Amino acid sequence: MQVPFTSPKLSEKSSKFVEPQPQLPQGPKITGSFDHFLLGVWDLYIEKPSIKWRIPFYPLNADKALFISDLQYLWKAIYDLSSPLLFARFAVSAALALFPAVSLWFTGNFLRLVQATINEQKLDANMLIQLTCGRVVCSLVQSLLERMDGWLYLDFDDFVKRHYSRYAFKHVARIDLPTFMDPSVSQQLEAVSLRYGFCSVGRTLDSLLHSGCSILVLFTQVGVLVTILREQGINSSLSLLTCLCHLVVCVLSQVELANSSLEGLSYAATTRNHDYVKMEGLKQLVSDQEHRQEIVANGIGSYLSCHFLELSCRLGSRAGEFWSRFLIHQRKVNNTIYLLKWFASELPEIALVLTVVRDPGNLPMVLAAFTLIQSTAKNLRLNLNSIFQQTGGLASQLSSLRAVYAVSEIKNQVVDGTEKLKNSREGISLEFENVSFQYPGSKNYALRCVSFRVQQGQLCVIVGFNGSGKSTILKLVARIYDVTEGTIRINGRDIREVKLDDLRRSIAVLFQDYTLFPLSIKDNIALGNPEHATDFKLINEAARHGGADTVVERLPERWDTYLSRPDSAHDLIRILHDDPNGAIDHALRELTGTQPPQGLSGGQQQRIAVARTFMHTIGPNSAVGLLLFDEPSAALDPVAEHDLFSRLHESRGKRTMVFSTHRFGNLTKYADIIVYMNETAVVETGTHEELMKSGCDYAHMWKLQADAFT
Numbered sequence: 001m002q003v004p005f006t007s008p009k010l011s012e013k014s015s016k017f018v019e020p021q022p023q024l025p026q027g028p029k030i031t032g033s034f035d036h037f038l039l040g041v042w043d044l045y046i047e048k049p050s051i052k053w054r055i056p057f058y059p060l061n062a063d064k065a066l067f068i069s070d071l072q073y074l075w076k077a078i079y080d081l082s083s084p085l086l087f088a089r090f091a092v093s094a095a096l097a098l099f100p101a102v103s104l105w106f107t108g109n110f111l112r113l114v115q116a117t118i119n120e121q122k123l124d125a126n127m128l129i130q131l132t133c134g135r136v137v138c139s140l141v142q143s144l145l146e147r148m149d150g151w152l153y154l155d156f157d158d159f160v161k162r163h164y165s166r167y168a169f170k171h172v173a174r175i176d177l178p179t180f181m182d183p184s185v186s187q188q189l190e191a192v193s194l195r196y197g198f199c200s201v202g203r204t205l206d207s208l209l210h211s212g213c214s215i216l217v218l219f220t221q222v223g224v225l226v227t228i229l230r231e232q233g234i235n236s237s238l239s240l241l242t243c244l245c246h247l248v249v250c251v252l253s254q255v256e257l258a259n260s261s262l263e264g265l266s267y268a269a270t271t272r273n274h275d276y277v278k279m280e281g282l283k284q285l286v287s288d289q290e291h292r293q294e295i296v297a298n299g300i301g302s303y304l305s306c307h308f309l310e311l312s313c314r315l316g317s318r319a320g321e322f323w324s325r326f327l328i329h330q331r332k333v334n335n336t337i338y339l340l341k342w343f344a345s346e347l348p349e350i351a352l353v354l355t356v357v358r359d360p361g362n363l364p365m366v367l368a369a370f371t372l373i374q375s376t377a378k379n380l381r382l383n384l385n386s387i388f389q390q391t392g393g394l395a396s397q398l399s400s401l402r403a404v405y406a407v408s409e410i411k412n413q414v415v416d417g418t419e420k421l422k423n424s425r426e427g428i429s430l431e432f433e434n435v436s437f438q439y440p441g442s443k444n445y446a447l448r449c450v451s452f453r454v455q456q457g458q459l460c461v462i463v464g465f466n467g468s469g470k471s472t473i474l475k476l477v478a479r480i481y482d483v484t485e486g487t488i489r490i491n492g493r494d495i496r497e498v499k500l501d502d503l504r505r506s507i508a509v510l511f512q513d514y515t516l517f518p519l520s521i522k523d524n525i526a527l528g529n530p531e532h533a534t535d536f537k538l539i540n541e542a543a544r545h546g547g548a549d550t551v552v553e554r555l556p557e558r559w560d561t562y563l564s565r566p567d568s569a570h571d572l573i574r575i576l577h578d579d580p581n582g583a584i585d586h587a588l589r590e591l592t593g594t595q596p597p598q599g600l601s602g603g604q605q606q607r608i609a610v611a612r613t614f615m616h617t618i619g620p621n622s623a624v625g626l627l628l629f630d631e632p633s634a635a636l637d638p639v640a641e642h643d644l645f646s647r648l649h650e651s652r653g654k655r656t657m658v659f660s661t662h663r664f665g666n667l668t669k670y671a672d673i674i675v676y677m678n679e680t681a682v683v684e685t686g687t688h689e690e691l692m693k694s695g696c697d698y699a700h701m702w703k704l705q706a707d708a709f710t
Helices: 064-080 084-120 125-173 177-181 183-192 199-232 236-258 274-287 289-298 301-318 322-330 335-358 360-392 394-409 470-477 500-505 521-526 536-546 549-553 583-592 602-617 638-650 688-694 697-707
Strands: 034-039 042-047 267-270 430-437 447-454 459-464 485-490 507-510 626-630 656-661 673-678 681-686
Touching (some): 064 394, 084 125, 084 199, 125 394, 177 183, 183 394, 199 360, 199 394, 236 335, 236 360, 274 301, 430 470, 470 507, 470 626, 507 602, 536 602, 673 688, 681 688, 681 697
Parallel strands (some): 459 673, 507 626, 626 656
Antiparallel strands (some): 430 447, 430 485
């Protein structure tokens, strides 16, 4: 199948080695026009611009109305961050922007003093001392302001991060799972990353501040330069030509840079080269600690080295991650722009030679003036470049600001109900009526036409093969997702009508794919019941119910132990030389009081997760009437499993309990109702005795597992 893209004139020549590529699947009809570039093993598709040359300052495909609308978020950010710190930073930056013009004024006066000395053959010593002292004082003040600006920058950056971390935490914490997993929402949340700070807000304000200061530098230097040239009577044509040439070089450089960038364009890059993908996989394989045990146990290190070398030699210079290949591609410079830049750079010196030839007697002053003009023009060009660079991405930066404030407007896909759930401590009835469900983005059904009913206080066990939909049922009951079709009823009421806070206060759930939070073990358990998160007696009781108390006792920091510290709070220990016995590492850890990361077995981790679930069920005001356990003993040893089920049996009849498992035995014999599932559908329901008498699928699976113990 031919891909309907137009190849540009500039593209890398493909190597003689041709690797067969798989056929691309048929997709939706492609609209628009794209250029195709071959960058080593990468295929790059770039949206064709509507104009031949991209213009600096203005985003190529920017929506004017949206760009103007986004300015409101800039004013909002400035308003939100209004503080003495912000105004001090603006004032210091503005003051620093005046010093280049002041420095130029001193240079002009020194030039005038030299000219007067040559003409009169006499040096004005007082003027020289005044100019020298003035320049020293200005240099000192400038140094102090630069130092102050550095301090203000760090303090203000910290202030921005603190302000927006509070804002982001509040709005990100409320987002439900389907919304959080939505690709468009994920892209929005990147703008308020709690892990990596708030670069978009700080970067946008810094860009505008630097642009404003650069503009101030530009106008003040031009004003001073014009004044000096008038007073000295220097050739205005040469001055104007020099400044114009530097301006042309600046604009051409920005045009060249803009047309070799992906900023403001839609693009896609992919590689289908199997050798490259495999080579990168091998790199990750030998770099990640999680694979080291398998590599060593199977003795495949030598084979991996040889195979990596073979792939690397086969790919040669075509291999490389995308952005490095793109940087190589950017070196392709348009010859016309290159020649124009060279000519504009050399033209002022050509004009200088012609001026000197016509008036050789004025050579010293012409050379001095030309040096001053050339130096000032270069500074102006640097300021223009800075303005171009800072404002060139203004549209995308404003878009990032919009994304920051749009987080507060994200609507959850799981809509809150309006009805309160009555006291549920006597248990909750649960009914599925023709429920079908597809996970977001999936075309396959995870559940299809599921119907069953659990009465208040009953024990329900859902059994079946892996992938039959057992875990999905529990997620729907907790309203992690909403059903695609059908109805779930809680105490006879549609679950979508019940207030989410009431529903989740009434449910304690342990998922098979549970996670331990990047917090201390005490906090991991306490968050099972936030209302009593500081009640250590309840935390200890929950740990005892979950069997986690014995795990905690063995840890060096006991309840305050972190299994894995947060990414931004990792211990920083650096040893600059060999430490074969670990003596230096041990000494540093003794000094700092830090411990190596604590590793727990899967069973020990599950005990902590079970304790967190029990934390939700205990306490004087617990409203839990429904317990949901998804493979609660999957990683537990037989003794721990027995203890867990013994504690759960104590709640039988007091609360409704729903278990999902692929094991038969400890639970199914005591269940009030068993739901046997296969291929996303309910096959059988009934008690253990009823299903065994029927002799169908459940009885067959029971006998298979029972035979292993006889």
